[in-house]
Amino acid sequence: MVTSQPKAQGTAVGTRPLRVAMVGHAFMGRAHSNALRQVNRFFDLPRDVVPALVVGRDAARVEAARRKFGFEEGGTDLAAALARDDIDVVDIATPNDTHCGIALAALKAKKHVLCEKPLALSVADARKMVAAAKKSGRHVGVWHNYRRSPAASLAQRMIARGDLGAIRQVRAVYLQDWLASADSPWSWRNDRAVCGSGAHGDLNAHLIDMTRFLCGLEFEAVCGIEQTYTKKRKDAAGKLRPVDVDDAFAFLARLSGGVIGTFESTRVAPGRKNHNRIEVSGERGSLVWNLERMNELEVFRYDEPRDSQGFRTVIAMDGVHPYAAHWWPDGHIIGYEHTFVHTLADFVLTLDSAQRFRPDFEDGLAVQAVLEAAQKSAISGRWQAVKG
Ligand SMILES: NC(=O)c1ccc[n+]([C@@H]2O[C@H](COP(=O)([O-])OP(=O)(O)OC[C@H]3O[C@@H](n4cnc5c(N)ncnc54)[C@H](O)[C@@H]3O)[C@@H](O)[C@H]2O)c1
Structure with a gap:
């Protein structure tokens, strides 16, 4: 845990953007997007978190979420989102059966990944996710927020x-x-x-x-x-x-x-x-x-x-x-x-x-x-x- 250590006082705020694509936009999508918007208001961080893209399956619902949650863009094409160079982090806020597939694709595309819990549907899938994270060299996390x-x-x-x-x-x-x-x-x-x-x-x-x-x-x-x-x-x-x-x-x-x-x-x-x-x-x-x-x-x-x-x-x-x-x-x-x-x-x-x-x-x-x-x-x- 980093922030239990002394506060990073004086860290330059807003030096580089950290652009996040969030997949899923219901309960956890609301909680995560609130965090994306709030984090630089209260923590001095070396990166400026940008709610860049919200991804879902239905264009109308995605657009409603985009407006409500404050994302720059909305989309229904996950592969296209992962192919973009201007996305740094993929945030997975979808049901459990999708976590493994989205995380593997995101890591292959060299994105950092934050994933909701439980990590996967099975130990076998969770092992694949661990291996992919190691191979990618990217940072990964699970939203055990408590x-x-x-x-x-x-x-x-x-x-x-x-x-x-x-x-x-x-x-x-x-x-x-x-x-x-x-x-x-x-x-x-x-x-x-x-x-x-x-x-x-x-x-x-x-x-x-x-x-x-x-x-x-x-x-x-x-x-x-x-x-x-x-x-x-x-x-x-x-x-x-x-x-x-x-x-x-x-x-x-x-x-x-x-x-x-x-x-x-x-x-x-x-x-x-x-x-x-x-x-x-x-x-x-x-x-x-x-x-x-x-x-x-x-x-x-x-x-x-x-x-x-x-x-x-x-x-x-x-x-x-x-x-x-x-x-x-x-x-x-x-x-x-x-x-x-x-x-x-x-x-x-x-x-x-x-x-x-x-x-x-x-x-x-x-x-x-x-x-x-x-x-x-x-x-x-x-x-x-x-x-x-
Ligand atoms: N950390 C916590 O305390 C906490 C609390 C609740 C839920 N969760 C976890 O968060 C995840 C999502 O739960 P939720 O409560 O937000 O569910 P939800 O049903 O409220 O929202 C799921 C979202 O995913 C979208 N979705 C579903 N299938 C999809 C797919 N194949 N591709 C793209 N989008 C898809 C839905 O349209 C919806 O926007 C689950 O894994 C759940 O276990 C964690």
Whole structure:
């Protein structure tokens, strides 16, 4: 993480343009394009990020997105976009089944690539993406944006400097409820061929990345269980379509160093909208990060006076906290969209250096290996070794 280091004060702003082509323009397209527009307003960067081209499949929808999101141009021809010399970065904000093909083509065209998560549909595809990135010499990144909330980055810093002692347990949940009703419509997120899995690839992917980031641990073996409660849903046109992905997926994990992990993701937990929470317990303390209170870190430490021990809340929006000084005065909190701005800022800072942006495709492959092993385990009913 670059911007947790001292701020690059005095860096010449706006020296060279960094022209970005973004593929896909719905939910993540909106989040990414906001980051493209904001990043130079708040971070001193050696490159001026330019939302140059938005690419989609339907000309009218692309034009509407171009105007709304502030891109110079819109287009429906990805190959033509990749052939252009004036595009430096390809940003992939499309469904999971497209990530591998777009990334391979972009790397072949010598573009830097930022890709949404999960990196691919399979470990085999993720390996191809890692190999292509290495061969190209370009910089690559995965949009695991939650790493870069100030409080999560602070948690990583605290764990790395030993504040909790040796880590013993990680428990993480990512709970949503938008598919709790059988009447919720079918979408590509219910189609295994397009997304690979349901809540698992969508939500557990973030938990796996966050665990690797916070604790610096690797997953060794997993044991999973999954369930699909609603087997058919109507699509937007009213056609009944099969659901062949999990609504809920939980797994146990054995992590490096004898650490125990429990992970749960669901889209059918009534009342839970976007409850992404991770608790890490060490020998001498614990901490909790929860997206729904994303600027706060709950911390417990035995090295505090015995009579006043207890979980306390650190608001990680002071100048001493990662990213915070780039925004507002101390305590002026930020939100979901800022995590994408931070991700982009760090990515831009690594472009002109030999530094590895994290998470890169190797990190994405590591996440994919855990996802795939847990899926195999859920089918076999046995523990499964994780092989990246
Ligand atoms: N980082 C996060 O927190 C986060 C959150 C949500 C989604 N995601 C990921 O982002 C990706 C996109 O999800 P979304 O929620 O934006 O989906 P979405 O359905 O809202 O948008 C997908 C976009 O891709 C376009 N598209 C679909 N197929 C295409 C193709 N073959 N070629 C070009 N464009 C195509 C669609 O027209 C649409 O503009 C997924 O991989 C998802 O897992 C990440």
